[in-house]
Amino acid sequence: MRGKHFLLAAVAVAALVFGAARLVNNGYVFFAGYVVLQYVVLATAWNILGGYTGYVNFGTAGFFALAAYTTVALEKLTPLPLPVVMLAGGLVSGLLGLGMGYLTLRLRGAFFSIATLAMAVVAQTFMVNWSFVGGSSGAFAIRPPRTALFGIDYIQYLFLLMLGLAVLVIVVARLIERSRLGDGFAAIRDDELAAEASGVPTLRLKLLATALSGAFMGMAGAPLPYYVTYLDPPSAFSLAYAANTIAMPLIGGTASWPGPLVGALLIATMQQVATVTISSAVNLLIVGLMLVAFVIAAPYGIIGWFGIGRPDRRRGRKRAVPKLRERDA
Amino acid sequence: MSLLLEVSGLGKRFGGFVALEGVDLSIGAGERVGLIGPNGSGKSTFVNCLCGTLRNETGQVRFDGHVLNRLAAHRRTRLGLARSFQLPRPFPSLTVGENLRIPIEYVVHTRGLGRLDVPARCEELLDMVGLTGRADDLPAGLTQVEMRKLELARAMAAEPKLLIADEAMAGLSHQEVDDILALLLRMNQDGVTIIMIEHIMRAVMQFSQRLVVLVAGRKIADGLPAEVIRNPEVERAYLGE
Incomplete structure (x- = not known):
């Protein structure tokens, strides 16, 4: 499918999802759906660096929370429309990614991963001590009941923005894969x-990957203060973001964009169901169990079952040259 | 013959260990040069310094009119200096055809001389090295000699002016050595200057127009192969006192 057609199909699917959620007419669908979509963005963004270049980033929470705090700071300085705030958050986290990349990309393997984790800890320490954005006691964000733009409920607006961002990040990830x-x-x-x-x-290229990945993580984190209405460092920088964001592409498959999408939809939905039926305390347990099961049973993730991203299934399929031709056409 | 590579006073240390010291070497366009030396003599370090994998601490490398000293490895490849690795390093998750596509996209297409028909060029390169019809196979499915051929094809995909073949025949059978040798000679006939680093003396003698010997990081001989192997210092380095 050509890029333009894929974009149209993705927008059509997103419109269907939004329409279906509106039809259900239950506020919780939007609350839970927002989190699922947020993880679709985070997992796909993580995969740009972790899956495509093989650099495992444990610092998702740092990129995500920094943009959330950018929103808090902008709210205090000069309130702006949320899409603009998301762009600003993406810019800040993208720059953080660029800086982190420059400092750490000469490291490899576990050393790089530990450095990203350290970056998140440093960023959290910084926020704990920055009273302008609430410091250790946190900051409140007042969520308007409705948005002036469409007149819809604000949580639906957040859902819609995250849906749009999910479409954007998937389209970009696919574009990268085919370029x-x-x-x-x-x-x-x-x-x-x-290489x-x-x-x-x-x-x-590694700097580009860290900046892009960080920017999308930041764009996903920017609306967080309006979603949770109260932002404090322990929850914003929660290690759960990093654990989920790594697990989702691994479970779905890291070789191609459907992997993080499927992984995020599956795990985040299970977590949302578990939160209301059992307890949110089991969320990380779900991730842990699924991860162990998939590492043993499906090392190429769910998409690997369908032959996507499995080197062993590509052999003899006689498609690289036709694929080359198709791409060069 | 115009000068393609000019190395002067090249030096490299690893802590207290002197890997290269004051190495000078000039190579003209179209030449076939053999580089030999016992294990640990600094051949690989020399290649790594030429290709930008390691930074030389002293001396200068000039290639095709450009000073390479501070250039990253990928920029040297783009200038026309390609290498094959001692142990083949294919991209394992990419097919043979896709392995060749990387240098075409990142070297040939960045030269601003228009875009090649990538699939046709891949097929041409595979035909040249004798891997016809293997474009869709994964490197894991190749034999040792096929892997070496892929390594050379990938280096050639960058359309180099100078190819450094680092022990491209190590571990191969007599017939396979002849295959690779014929391939390297054909590449040279097509206008590529080649430095061959090798331990198989039969191949080195057959291939080289000039032979350079490194021992303990220093160049001890440089000349016609027949003369160099009779050099007493070279005999001492290989056979002892």
């Missing part, structure tokens, strides 16, 4: 030295 950039990312993931020897500017 020269995606080939460069794959080369970095497979063998950085050989560099093949002309791939590895450092520049």
Whole structure:
């Protein structure tokens, strides 16, 4: 499917999802759906760095929360429309990604992962001590009952924005996969030295991946204060964001954009159901159990069952050259 | 013959260990040069310094009129300096065809000379190295000699002016060595300057127009192969006192 057609299909699916949620006419659907969509964005954004280039980022909470605090700061300085605030949050987290990438991308494997985790801890410590955005006691955000733009309930508006962002991040992820950039990312993931020897500017591409991934995580985090209405460092920087965001692509499959989407839809929905039927305390248990099960039973994730992203299933299918031709056409 | 590569006073240390010291080397366009030396003599370090994987601490590398010293490895490849690795390093999750696509996209298409027909070029490269019809296979399905051929095809996909073949024949059978040798000679006939680093002396002698010997990080001989192997210092380095 060509890019334009895919975009139209994604927008049509998003419109259907929003329409169906409106038909149900239950506020909780939007509350729960918002969280599921937020994880679709986070998981897909994580996969741009973690799945495509193989750099495992444990610092999701840092990118996510920094943008949430950007919203708090902007709210105090000069209230702006939420889409603009999301862009600002994305910019701040994207810049953080760029900076973090520059400082840490010479590290590899576990060392890089630990550095990203440390970045989130440093950012949390900074926020705890920054009284302008509430410091350790947190900050309140007043959620208007309705939005002036469409006259719809504000939570529906948040849902709609997150839905739009989910479409955007999926379209971008797919675009990356099918572009020269995606080939460069794959080369970095497979063998950085050989990639560099093949002309791939590895450092520049890794910086691009960290910045893009961070920016999308930030855009997902920016509306958080209006969703929770009270933001404090322990909840904004919760390790659960990092754990969920890593687990979802791994369970869904990291090789292609449907992986994080399926993983996020499955896990986040299960967590939302468990929250109302059992307790939110079992959320991380669900992730842990699923992760163990999938690592053993489906190392290529759910999409691997359908042959997507499985190197062993690609052999002999005689499709690389036709694929090359199709892409170059 | 115009000068393609000019190395002067190249030096590299790892802590207290001197890996390379004051190495000078000039190579003209179209030459076939063999680089030999015992294990630990600094051959791989020399290649890594030329290709930008390691930074030399002293000396200068000039390639095709450009000073390479501070250039990243990918920029050197784009200038026309390609290498194959001692142990083949294919991109394992990509097919053979996709492995070749990377340098075409990141080197050839960045030169601003228009876009190649990528699939046709891949097929041409695979034909050249004898891997016809293997574009859709994964590297894991290739034999050792096929892996070496893929490594050379990927280096050639970058359309280099200078190819450094780092032990491209190690571990291969007699017939396979001949295959790779013929391939390298054909590449040279097509205008690519080649530095061959090798331990298989039969191949080195057959291939090289010039032979350079490194021992303990220093160049001890540089000349016609027949003369160099009779050099007493070279004999001492290989056979002992």
